[in-house]
Amino acid sequence: DGGITQSPKYLFRKEGQNVTLSCEQNLNHDAMYWYRQDPGQGLRLIYYSQIVNDFQKGDIAEGYSVSREKKESFPLTVTSAQKNPTAFYLCASRADAQGIDYGYTFGSGTRLTVV
Amino acid sequence: AQSVTQLGSHVSVSEGALVLLRCNYSSSVPPYLFWYVQYPNQGLQLLLKYTTGATLVKGINGFEAEFKKSETSFHLTKPSAHMSDAAEYFCAVRDKIIFGKGTRLHILP
Numbered sequence: 693d694g695g696i697t698q699s700p701k702y703l704f705r706k707e708g709q710n711v712t713l714s715c716e717q718n719l720n721h722d723a724m725y726w727y728r729q730d731p732g733q734g735l736r737l738i739y740y741s742q743i744v745n746d747f748q749k750g751d752i753a754e755g756y757s758v759s760r761e762k763k764e765s766f767p768l769t770v771t772s773a774q775k776n777p778t779a780f781y782l783c784a785s786r787a788d789a790q791g792i793d794y795g796y797t798f799g800s801g802t803r804l805t806v807v
Numbered sequence: 808a809q810s811v812t813q814l815g816s817h818v819s820v821s822e823g824a825l826v827l828l829r830c831n832y833s834s835s836v837p838p839y840l841f842w843y844v845q846y847p848n849q850g851l852q853l854l855l856k857y858t859t860g861a862t863l864v865k866g867i868n869g870f871e872a873e874f875k876k877s878e879t880s881f882h883l884t885k886p887s888a889h890m891s892d893a894a895e896y897f898c899a900v901r902d903k904i905i906f907g908k909g910t911r912l913h914i915l916p
Contacts, residue, residue: 696850698850701848725904727906732816732908734897734906734907734908734909735851735897735906782850782851784850786904794856795841795843795856795904796841796843796851796853796904797853798843798850798851798852800849800850801848801850
């Protein structure tokens with residue numbers, strides 16, 4: 693079955709360390725997105741990519757970095773510059789960023805906790 | 808610019824009662840509108856969407872929503888709540904998809 697896989701599901705990081713969250717999709721979707729979810733704040737866009745080797749900052753990109761070397765993969769690195777990284781991170785993909793909108797397909801999320 | 812407002816961060820209904828979750832949007836272009844559901848520690852799942860055509864949209868799990876342009880609304884309804892409907896619900900409008908802050912639905916036995 694096609695879908696999006698995020699790993700790991702739970703991740704613990706020490707302060708000052710960088711950590712990378714994995715997101716892989718086999719849906720052949722062009723566009724991929726990273727959202728951060730905090731209680732009571734809904735979803736906030738971190739980065740998105742509409743095509744391989746290209747990505748754009750979202751609303752809260754500071755302290756994060758991404759790459760899009762392959763269509764299937766869109767890893768997110770949470771750097772030590774991110775002041776408050778503890779959150780639930782969601783990856784999503786969409787079939788066509790410019791054309792008909794079928795909505796997002798989401799991964800099951802990664803819960804990152806800084807200890 | 809587009810935005811989404813969900814009225815009520817928490818809504819409680821009795822099992823068997825009508826579910827009504829409110830969503831208002833603003834958009835300078837014809838909107839594509841979505842409702843998503845999220846169960847604890849999981850990603851979001853698409854419930855239904857409006858793009859063009861019929862303004863009453865039916866989705867999964869017995870939910871439906873009606874696009875009312877004059878009211879800039881896209882409220883989500885279900886005639887009879889079930890315990891399994893307890894979750895968080897997000898309304899969203901397209902183009903990088905702007906999400907509302909979510910409404911947590913509680914079902915009372």
